[in-house]
Amino acid sequence: MNLKETLHNTEKFLAERMPVEKMNYASMVQKKEVPVHGLAWGYYMGGLAMFFFMVQIATGLMLLFYYQPTVSDAHASVEFITDQIPAGALVRNVHAWASSLMIGSVLIHLLTAFAMKAFEKPRELTWVTGVLLLGITFGFGFTGYLLPWHQIAVNATKIGLQTIEEIGGYLPGQMAEWPRLAKEIIQGEASVGQATLSRFFSLHVIILPLAIFGVLGFHLVSVQLHGMSKGIDAKPRRLEKFFPTFLLKDLRVWGIAFMVLFILGACLPFESLFAYPLFEPFDPKGSTPDGIKPEWYFFWVYYPLELLPLWVILVGSTLLAGVLLATPWIFKNTNRQSLRLIAIAAGIYLIIMTLFGENIYHLFKG
Amino acid sequence: MRTNPFITGFTALAALAFGGTAHAYPEFQKYVSQKSGRTVNCAMCHMHSDGPEGAAPGQIGHLTMGEQAELGRARAAFEPHANVKSPILNAFGNHIINSLGKKQFLEMRVTPSELANKLPKDSDLDVDGITDVDEYLTGTHPLIKSDGRPWLLFKVNLAANLGQIVLMLAATVLGLWGLHHLLHGFDVATRLQDNDEESG
Numbered sequence: 001m002n003l004k005e006t007l008h009n010t011e012k013f014l015a016e017r018m019p020v021e022k023m024n025y026a027s028m029v030q031k032k033e034v035p036v037h038g039l040a041w042g043y044y045m046g047g048l049a050m051f052f053f054m055v056q057i058a059t060g061l062m063l064l065f066y067y068q069p070t071v072s073d074a075h076a077s078v079e080f081i082t083d084q085i086p087a088g089a090l091v092r093n094v095h096a097w098a099s100s101l102m103i104g105s106v107l108i109h110l111l112t113a114f115a116m117k118a119f120e121k122p123r124e125l126t127w128v129t130g131v132l133l134l135g136i137t138f139g140f141g142f143t144g145y146l147l148p149w150h151q152i153a154v155n156a157t158k159i160g161l162q163t164i165e166e167i168g169g170y171l172p173g174q175m176a177e178w179p180r181l182a183k184e185i186i187q188g189e190a191s192v193g194q195a196t197l198s199r200f201f202s203l204h205v206i207i208l209p210l211a212i213f214g215v216l217g218f219h220l221v222s223v224q225l226h227g228m229s230k231g232i233d234a235k236p237r238r239l240e241k242f243f244p245t246f247l248l249k250d251l252r253v254w255g256i257a258f259m260v261l262f263i264l265g266a267c268l269p270f271e272s273l274f275a276y277p278l279f280e281p282f283d284p285k286g287s288t289p290d291g292i293k294p295e296w297y298f299f300w301v302y303y304p305l306e307l308l309p310l311w312v313i314l315v316g317s318t319l320l321a322g323v324l325l326a327t328p329w330i331f332k333n334t335n336r337q338s339l340r341l342i343a344i345a346a347g348i349y350l351i352i353m354t355l356f357g358e359n360i361y362h363l364f365k366g
Numbered sequence: 367m368r369t370n371p372f373i374t375g376f377t378a379l380a381a382l383a384f385g386g387t388a389h390a391y392p393e394f395q396k397y398v399s400q401k402s403g404r405t406v407n408c409a410m411c412h413m414h415s416d417g418p419e420g421a422a423p424g425q426i427g428h429l430t431m432g433e434q435a436e437l438g439r440a441r442a443a444f445e446p447h448a449n450v451k452s453p454i455l456n457a458f459g460n461h462i463i464n465s466l467g468k469k470q471f472l473e474m475r476v477t478p479s480e481l482a483n484k485l486p487k488d489s490d491l492d493v494d495g496i497t498d499v500d501e502y503l504t505g506t507h508p509l510i511k512s513d514g515r516p517w518l519l520f521k522v523n524l525a526a527n528l529g530q531i532v533l534m535l536a537a538t539v540l541g542l543w544g545l546h547h548l549l550h551g552f553d554v555a556t557r558l559q560d561n562d563e564e565s566g
Binding site: 252290 | 404405406407409415416505506507510511512513514515516519520523524527530531534535538539541542545546549550552553556
């Protein structure tokens with residue numbers, strides 16, 4: 001294949017995935033229809049994830065007014081927000097709950113989109129950008145965890161960064177140095193300190209938001225251009241109009257999500273789910289308290305990491321990332337029933353490791 | 367090997383009573399940990415999470431002359447209601463000493479569960495709706511409002527915020543109702559316009 005042919009094929013591929021001729025009100029809103037069937041609830045998960053993301057932006061901007069990204073003041077500023085600022089505790093708690101709910105929604109969205117074969121041609125790039133959004137969302141979680149600068153935040157980040165460095169032991173030649181260099185770039189100094197906090201803060205409030213705006217923009221335009229995927233092999237019960245029928249239902253789901261979030265934010269401090277010594281300010285000279293672990297959405301990889309050799313997790317994670325990104329091509333000819341079974345198995349694994357990962361760890365390690 | 371900061375803390379609390387002689391009382395730590403299943407440390411009663419020994423803020427080596435005098439008065443508080451304010455104890459630690467006196471507190475080391483029986487039942491220092499006695503028994507911090515058994519905190523906060531929740535629910539329902547009509551209005555207007563264009 002010569003260069004001209006390659007360019008022509010690329011142009012054709014992109015033109016099919018981004019049909020700009022459909023970029024008008026009639027195609028994207030007026031004529032858009034949504035299939036109604038047993039799995040149709042999955043269509044609401046993407047919007048729900050976006051709702052929680054918008055809550056994160058609103059509450060995050062409010063927290064930015066008072067949060068101090070310095071090792072001396074970070075924890076005190078978080079306490080100040082919680083104890084002194086009117087509604088500060090509510091805003092901070094809603095931010096914490098919405099982050100977990102956003103990641104939960106994104107994971108369910110991924111599984112339902114997979115089960116509905118929503119990555120089918122011409123939606124391959126919609127799927128790939130969705131996987132990238134999942135990675136960025138995890139990045140938000142990892143970087144945001146450090147910002148309050150308490151015991152669990154700093155010690156868990158140390159463990160996470162240490163794991164990156166250990167990858168070098170499994171790489172050949174010059175590549176063995178790359179993870180250490182990556183860790184140094186992220187950490188910024190010999191140990192987790194001011195440079196790390198500054199970098200995590202920049203990532204959390206500037207770099208990742210810019211990245212997510214770009215990728216999410218493409219993802220949303222792509223969804224609107226191609227419409228909702230068919231979702232099932234059989235004929236849907238009926239088709240309903242996107243505007244206003246589906247949009248109104250979507251808004252009702254957002255209303256319910258908002259109320260759940262408000263009640264959680266007002267009534268159940270996120271911190272109450274952890275033992276209190278973990279929330280004391282980080283003391284570099286103090287002993288490491290028991291119970292250090294990442295946020296719940298990393299349990300699916302954290303507990304296997306504690307139980308199995310690192311190389312097993314590395315191979316598994318690399319394969320998983322590759323399979324996720326290449327899903328539209330790997331599962332091109334797989335029927336929806338099989339995809340549904342895979343999605344259910346993945347969901348069961350995530351639930352078991354999240355709820356019982358610690359018990360499984362103690363079962364094997366004593 | 368790591369030292370247990372909770373034991374260090376109770377050692378220092380005992381040192382208060384015996385004028386500097388350190389005695390370890392792991393019974394309280396064992397009792398709270400076993401009963402609650404949670405990790406606790408010296409910050410439950412002390413200013414510093416590693417206890418009073420050391421030179422960090424809240425520890426003996428960091429005290430000013432005035433604070434040392436305060437500490438001396440606290441050390442002599444063998445009887446209850448002495449109204450002392452030890453600079454190395456937090457509000458809960460001082461609450462224990464002021465409520466029971468050091469003599470009674472030290473006697474409890476053989477029956478640490480008695481501490482919950484002897485402390486005032488209605489005291490709630492962090493005003494989170496869970497009494498200090500319950501927080502001691504459940505291994506949560508009596509001075510941190512956001513720390514408590516999640517279900518208990520949820521029930522208490524739900525009752526306290528019910529008014530705001532009802533108002534927010536009303537605002538959400540009304541907002542959705544308004545949006546519903548607004549979007550239907552747009553839909554009808556668009557269809558009418560389309561019909562006009564088709565007929566015209």
